[in-house]
Amino acid sequence: MNELLRIEDLSAGYGEAVVLTGVSLALGEGRTLALLGRNGTGKTTLINTLAGATRQHGGRITLGDVELNRLAPHRRAAAGIGWVPQERNIFKSLTVHENLTAVARAGHWTPERAYAMFPRLAERKGNLGTQLSGGEQQMLAVARALVLNPRLLLLDEPLEGLAPIIVEELLRAIRRITRDEGLAAIIVEQHPQAVLAISDDAVVLDHGRLVHADSAQALRAQPEVLERLLGVAR
Template sequence: MSLLKLSHVSAFYGPSQALFDVHLSIDEGEVLALMGRNGMGKTTTVKVICRMLHNRGGKVLFDGQDMAGMPSYRAARAGLGLVPEGRRCFPNLTVHENLIAAARPGPWDMRAVADLFPQLEERRSQMALSLSGGEQQMLAIGRALMTNPRLLVLDEATEGLAPVVRQEIWAAIARLKREGGMSLMVIDKSLRELRGIADSAVILDKGRSVWHGAIGELTSDVTDRHLGV
């Protein structure tokens, strides 16, 4: 049984339809790459999964449970962890405070996060707003890990970061895949990095899931047509 399954999902912002008949599924321990050009519905799909936006049509099942009408805090408690686009830490809390504010029991604790991102341990008393972009991203990932999710959704986790910092984030994601014991959904534009990490992929185009399969089967013909690369 899939850990997360979206079938025939449609979603709207007011009267405007943003998602049309989206399908995707993630198994336990699987890494799924959600791809698409800008404005194709990736972040909207994330919002539907994390229940920040409720789908009008179709079904979202998490661990077999229908998430219809479920508020976002329940989804988070059920095991959905989100690293939102734009990092979005609590700016006026310190690194340590950001991490413990959302902590839930499980293997991911302060020590495990500090082991993954030693920079955070060095900056534990520093306010989040004073961190660099890369450190804020690490904090956002660390904060999501502290909730001990079963599925971690990383929305554009490397966007706007310096190449060296991006490599650090990709290395951390690879380590999560190896040791994290959780499923991952990674949204990113770097096809090369995604090919190295993901097991499967879903491509969104104009709010529809137009391709899904093992990432190794992703041909240049498909990427040319739907991703413009």
């Protein structure tokens, strides 16, 4: 398995405030990592740091043979980072199709392929972002990241606040994107069993430090560990 992402002794936060301390992990090509932890433990900060939206105080991040440490967010996107933040960050004053074509880069993922993955978006090509439901906005945010043709997809709580039927639809799409299409991903999610079911590996953060790492299958089968680390059971 070829290594795609390596994080070494990472410390990062916002301004002078350090949230992450000494975080080290690696992710292989085509692997999906579940990033777990209680609220406020640094999960979003880690995702934001990979995307270039925090202050890195120390350590090293490499994506393939590219060192990301000093790169601006747009250069990280060009290097292969596709980021779906909690806020989604779609262009609400543009149509669905304009949202996709405005950011698309040449490659495997075209707007047409994104529409095939998310048929709801194909039905709403001409709708403005403000005219979409929360679930449709989330689908559009994922589609926007895909048409950048990234090497690594970052998803920060993609299921938050969505109706159960939309949650199932998005989980199926994410599984296809990662399993069938082979795109590596890091997924932050408050529903551990849901994300562990579609992941290869799992890590748990606590107070800004990595405190547990295992295969997703092994962690999913240990409700006592989930209870101890996350406060949730099977």
